[in-house]
Amino acid sequence: MGTADLSEAVRALRRASVLVVGDAMLDRYVYGTVNRISPEAPVPVLSVEREVAMPGGAGNVVRNLTAIGAAVAFLSVVGDDQAGSDLTGLIGGQPGVEPWLLVQGGRATTTKTRFVANGQQLLRADQEIARAVHPRLADRLVRIAQDTVAATKVMVLSDYAKGVLAGDVPSRLIAAAHAAGRRVVVDPKGDDYSLYAGADLITPNRKELRQATGMSVESEPSLVEAARALRDRHGFGAVLVTRSEDGMTLLEGDSVQHFPAEAAEVADVSGAGDTVVAIVAAGLAAGLPMAIAARLSNIAAGLVVGKVGTAVARDSDILDSLTAERGALRKVVSRMKAAEMAERWRQRGWRIGFTNGCFDLLHPGHVHLLEQARSWCDRLVVGLNADESVRRLKGPTRPVQSEAARAAVLASLAAVDLVTLFDEDTPLALIDVIRPDVLVKGADYRVDEVVGNQEVQEWGGVVRLAELLPGNSTSATVARIRG
Structure with missing residues (x-):
């Protein structure tokens, strides 16, 4: 596919409508400078200059979707705390998002706070409860998904193992999507992929593929064999393996396609997996062939890793990279x-x-x-x-x-x-x-x-x-x- 055709495919992403279900987080960045060591302990003293907060986890998938102009429905669970309130405001403030953020009393909203000085991360502090959400809340989440999925084209399950997609919730969500004639894209976590059996596309990275199959993934042939084994074992429609500096590999039917890495330079790999699942899901929702959707996601991921922090790739960024001026x-x-x-x-x-x-x-x-x-x-x-x-x-x-x-x-x-x-x-x-x-x-x-x-x-x-x-x-x- 030539540049003109790929550009048209990027513009088609704006037609996408996607339901995202998964673990929402609040990403906080505290920036400052370090000029001295504390007299109390051998640790640097950070003089705080500014703080930034943004949606993370499944919320970052939503950010990536809104950045390309897609319409998004978002289902997740937050705690009854300030972080949950902040996250709800950040999600609701994005254009084209229909948020369904359910609140569970006594639950801490997952928050990751990164302290950064001169481009160097000094410390990350996490606050979270990774237990499964309350069963009644899980039932409500599935019911909302059943009512919402028909109004969108693709369902994304963004699993960060924080409790929203625990137990049989993924299988119930996949069944609801298929009953409505919708495809499901899964960004998995852990090594038990039977949770996602029957999903249309699953997007493990190389390490996750090795953990899930117990097979070697070091060479391209061995990686393809592991992906094929994973697909056949759980009835997945296709497997897209992200391989960091080696790009991506898509196994779809009998076809295997390797996409070389697109990044000109790497500044920060945070959130690149969220970008991949967002763009490939948007591509499928817009009616693009899976291989084209995967190729666009590979280009977008290359753009994101060149940015600092948990970044997104806008449709204009992708178009610019396709028709880059010299x-x-x-x-x-x-x-x-x-x-x-x-x-x-x-x-x-x-x-x-x-x-x-x-x-x-x-x-x-x-x-x-x-x-x-x-x-x-x-x-x-x-x-x-x-x-x-x-x-x-x-x-x-x-x-x-x-x-x-x-x-x-x-x-x-x-x-x-x-x-x-x-x-x-x-x-x-x-x-x-x-x-x-x-x-x-x-x-x-x-x-x-x-x-x-x-x-x-x-x-x-x-x-x-x-x-x-x-x-x-x-x-x-x-x-x-x-x-």
Whole structure:
């Protein structure tokens, strides 16, 4: 299948509707810096700078589905605690989600808190109860699934062994899906796969396949034999084995397909399995052949492991990877991608710089400012006024060059690491998502006049004023050209 056909397949994912049932978790990330060792014990002291919370476990499958525009119904169980309330709010706040988060009194919502400094995880603290949910709650969950499954195309069972999919719950859910004519995709846990007997697709990783079968999985032939044995033993329709740096292997009927790894570089493997099950399920729900759905999931997983933290792959990310620009144009990215790249760089301990402008008819003064800005940071993001924004600021005859042309010229400069456009009159919203460490403007401003100065200084950043080259002005140049 060519690039155009794959691009059309990615766009089809938006037609998907998926029911996800499984163990929801709350992932918390506490970021800060370490400058000293505690006098109380030989442990680092983390100076906390910010905290981030997001859905994890089966909730991350939901995040991945909403990121590609799919419609999702989500069934899970949380505790009657603050974490459960936070998780319910995070899930309910996502577009296109119908949440059914049942509450069990006295149960702790699974929470994983990661403490991170300079891109290094110092400690993970877990709070959870991994016992099976109360039988009456399990019965209610199955009844809701029976009523909901007909309104979706595929059911996903995301098992993290925290109690939602314990006992006979998986078999009852699979029976309900098949009774409604729906397929079931399972992300398994443990070594007893009889729990998922009859599922249409199961997605173990290489280690899980070895544990479930007791067979060697080191070579491709042995891995295929183990996958075939697993399928035949439990009546699975197909087996998709994720193999980390070796990609994926799909066993479907008599066909075996190997998909090489797509990751250009690996920053964090957290959540890659959730991405795989989400994209392959969405593909099946959209009517794609299983091999195409698996291929798209492989591409998406390669994108996710290149990001920091429990990340997702948007449909735009997948499309961009299929039609990736070469050379300098790769630096021209969306606002969301710029924010993700900045976060990735920040976690490596790099200082992020930001400056902005119209940059119409790039001249030596612009280049001088950008080179100064880049000297004050490790990576420089340039916010570029979109055409409509320039017209509002400069008048109906500007810009002289389109936003695409201006972005391409900026991206060709060695001093510039990313270019992203903004439609607003000021870059404040963009600054808020990039969160630069260094905010740069020309010396014709005072620090208190620079948009975003208060916000940047509040989170510990600095504002720098770049020296200007005299005699360089875009407006003057335009006036001379027009006579």
